Structure formats: C-alpha cells, structure tokens
Amino acid sequence: MKKQIALFSLFLFLISNATDAQVRFGARGSLSISNQTKAHSISKSRTGYQVGVIGLIPLDYNDKWYFSPEVNYSAQGEFNVHEPKKANDYPEKKDIKTFTNFLNIPLLVRNYFSSSESEFFVEGGPYIGFKLGEDVERIENTEPFDEEFKSFDFGLGLGIGYSLNRQLEASVRYFYGFPDQIKYDASNDKNHNSILNFGVSYFFN
Numbered sequence: 001m002k003k004q005i006a007l008f009s010l011f012l013f014l015i016s017n018a019t020d021a022q023v024r025f026g027a028r029g030s031l032s033i034s035n036q037t038k039a040h041s042i043s044k045s046r047t048g049y050q051v052g053v054i055g056l057i058p059l060d061y062n063d064k065w066y067f068s069p070e071v072n073y074s075a076q077g078e079f080n081v082h083e084p085k086k087a088n089d090y091p092e093k094k095d096i097k098t099f100t101n102f103l104n105i106p107l108l109v110r111n112y113f114s115s116s117e118s119e120f121f122v123e124g125g126p127y128i129g130f131k132l133g134e135d136v137e138r139i140e141n142t143e144p145f146d147e148e149f150k151s152f153d154f155g156l157g158l159g160i161g162y163s164l165n166r167q168l169e170a171s172v173r174y175f176y177g178f179p180d181q182i183k184y185d186a187s188n189d190k191n192h193n194s195i196l197n198f199g200v201s202y203f204f205n
Helices: 002-017
Strands: 024-036 043-058 065-082 094-112 119-136 152-164 168-177 193-203
Touching (some): 043 193, 065 119, 065 193, 152 193
Parallel strands (some): 024 065
Antiparallel strands (some): 024 193, 043 065, 094 119, 119 152, 152 168
16 A cells, blocks of 8 residues: 555656646545445445545646546445345344445546636546455345455546635546455445545645
C-alpha cells in the first residue's frame, strides 16, 4: 500500500513540474450511496462517505481543461437483507452488514463549460482502488456464509458539478468497478462496486 501511495505522489510531482500554470490543491468530502451488484439475493444500499484530497492541474491556457487526480478514503459496500422463509424462522428479518473500506484514486479529466470564474463542469475518467478493510456480519443460517472479498478494484467515473469562483465546488458522480469483487457469493455471479456520490470540494490556493 505504501508503495502505491509513493508512486502516486511521484506521479503528481512530475506532472506539477511539467506545466507552467499553477497547480491547485484542495479537500473533498462527500456522501455516498453504494452497493455490490448481484452479491446477495436481496440487497440494500449502504449510505457511506468519502474524504480526501484533490488536485487541479491545467491542461490548456484557456482555464477550461484540467487533470484532476484525487486520493479518497471510501466507506462503501451494502446490506445483505435476510428474510425468513416462514414467520417463525430464525433469525428474524435483518439487514446484515457487508461493508468494505477502500483507498480510491480517481484520475479524472475535467472540462468547465467556459472560462468564467463561476461555471458548470463535467468530468470523467478511470479510478483504481485498494481495499483497506471489511466489516462483514456472519450470522448462522443466512446466506452467504463464506464470502471472500478482493483487495483491488478499478473502473470508470462520470460526474457533473458547479464551481463557485473556482474555489468552492459541488458535484455529483457515479463510479462503477469492473473486477468481480466477491468470491463464493450466494449467486456465484459477477459482483461490481457501484457508487453514487454527492460531494463538496474546497481549493486552498
């Protein structure tokens, strides 16, 4: 994990020294609604969060195109909803935690609709993720009982937002991961991380 973070920091350093324009840095916090597709017979999304740092690196001289890398701590996953087959079956109906925590690194390209200080923007690009931990309830006689979670993820993200004076920004994003995330899930199907994200960013310079 330390190796990946060091390589990413070196990547940002090389890019920032390759451009004559000002590179800006800020912080981003967000609310997330996540799930893992086809992981459970009945699933319920998790309301989580993301916190991290964001960069804004100019790609042109018109204040419209930027490379915007980030490093985020992401609380994601879902609930496995257990429903007894009969009224008196045990255990009772329960939302069973199937939570994962990731270090996600989006590498987004951003386009402002104009060079105005306050303007809408769109963004999109790949991301990579490294699992930091998991919090999974194991309850007897519920499915599944032997899930194994993968430690790596990657996928694509798309978003739209509004910038106020190019300093305070609000955005909505959607991220979808490509690799199968759970081995030995109940349906033995492909399971993908899916995250709808509502966030606010603030740039310090």
